[in-house]
Amino acid sequence: MLIIELICDVHLKLLKSWNGPGGGKDGVRDLINLVIDLLAFPFVALQNAPGMPSATASVSSGFLLNLGISGGRICIEDRGTLKAIEDDMGKYIKVLLEVGLPGVLLRCLEHIELRDCGKLVAFIAKMVNQGHRPLAVQFVGKGLLDPNRMRRLLNCSSPKEVILDVLNIISDLARMDKAFYEYINGARILDTLKDFLTNEDSNIRAKACSALGNMCRHSPYFYNSLARCHIIDPLIDRCTDPDRRTRKFACFAIGNAAYHNDLLYEELRRAIPPLAALLVSTDEDKTKANAAGALSNLVRNSNKLSEDIVSEGAMQALLKLVADCSVLALDPSRKEAINESPLKIALFSLGKMCSHLPCLQFLRSSELFSVIGRLHQSQEPTIANYASIIVRKVSDA
Structure with a gap:
């Protein structure tokens, strides 16, 4: 409580109005950052623990924290301390909730320049990113996604790292539940996400796609809104x-936009050629798996696009992807490699397509069917x- 009171409204207002050393706007900023360095220490230490995703593997949540806090070195220099942090993290989070840290941090945003x-x-992004649902719930309950706050943080004048972390927050919350x-x-961010799809920064474009994908992960809640805001076309262009x-x-986003029903199928029709092209490209296997899954979902809920799936070469x-991966699949010594390949998703997708006559007829006549x-x-x-x-469906037809 004593630490939290250092960044409470009353103290920050007094500090901001003080003209002495450590006062003013700079003093408020420095105090908030010092308190964050202290409170974030365990979160950074855990994210850098062995077996956890690397904090610098990509533009990960809370990137600025990973640069400036010694917690990232704990996993190498002091395994005993790391073990203690792991064992007591639940208690620590409970304390942070009891003192209302999420609400205090959100009010701190009002005391410093963008x-x-x-x-x-x-720090907010890191707490949400590491999957601590009670913290996420309290942040949202205290107004994290207030539309005015989102408009300010996602403004074009906002620092790039702030925009990326806010996109991470949205994506992680959407994925969580x-x-x-x-x-x-209620945050009213769809138009902003649409603009970010064509942003000059590739990290922002990627994070916008990820957020939209997770916003379609659990249900078709956003499908009508995506159509109304005309987001599908620029999303397809990102392929x-x-x-x-x-x-x-x-x-990933296109696949989830097609998963729950066929409401967006007509708009997604244009996605078939670029998805098919990615399957035979030099892109990484995860991209090919996502493209294969998206094509599967485009025939999952109706046959509206089955003829396009054939005519556009999907x-x-x-089949070409399956043939390319088949050598690994038939080699028992390469089991680990095949688990990382897109072959399973490609076969699953072909199996779904066999439910539609145009796809079934094409598969039966293809010279690659023997693979x-x-x-x-x-x-x-x-x-x-x-x-x-697949063989059974073709034989029974």
Whole structure:
């Protein structure tokens, strides 16, 4: 409580009005940042622990914190301290909730300039990013997603690291639970996300795609809004983005936009050619898996797009991908490699397409169909099962 009181409204207002050393706007900023360095120490230490995703592997939540806090070195220099942090993290979070830290941090945003709030927003993002649901719930309950606050933080004049962390917050909340969808909708950010899809910074484009994908993860709650805001077209364009990560997350978002029903199928029709092209590109396997999954979802809920799936070369691309991956699948010594390949998703997608006559007829006549028959002998049970399902559907037709 004593530490939290250092950044409470009363103290910050007094400090801001004081002209002495450590006072004024700079003093408020420095005090807030020092308190954050202290309180964020355990979160940074845990994120850098062995087995956790690297804090610098990508533009991860709270990037500024990872640069400036010694907690990142704890996992290397003092394993005993790290173990203590891991054991007591639940208690620590309980204390932070009891003293109302989320609400205090949100009020701190009102006391500092936008250009100075990078570390504060980074700390909020890190607490949400590490999946501590009670903290996320209290942040949202205290107005984290207030539309005026979101408008300020996502403004074009906001520092890039702040924009990225706010996009991370939205994405992580959306991924965590569909219960947050209502609050995300209330933040009124869809037009901003649409603009970010064409931002000059590739990291912002990628994060916008990821956020939209997670906003469609659990339900079709946002489908009508996506149509109303005309977001689908610029999202499809990101499948041919010059940035690899943006392409990967665009495929992910398109797949989720097609998963729950066929409401957006007509708008998504234009996505079929770029998704098919990615399957036979040099992109990473995760992007190919996302593209294959998206194509599967475009036939999941109706046959509206089944003829386009054939005519635009999507089935041919899927079969080519399966053929390219089949050597690994039939080699028992390469089991680990096949688990990382997009083969399973490609076979699953072809199995879904077999439910529609145009796709089934194309598959039966393709010279690559024999590859699927051979995959029935794969030592990997999921691959063998998916191959068997496709062969059976074709044989029964």
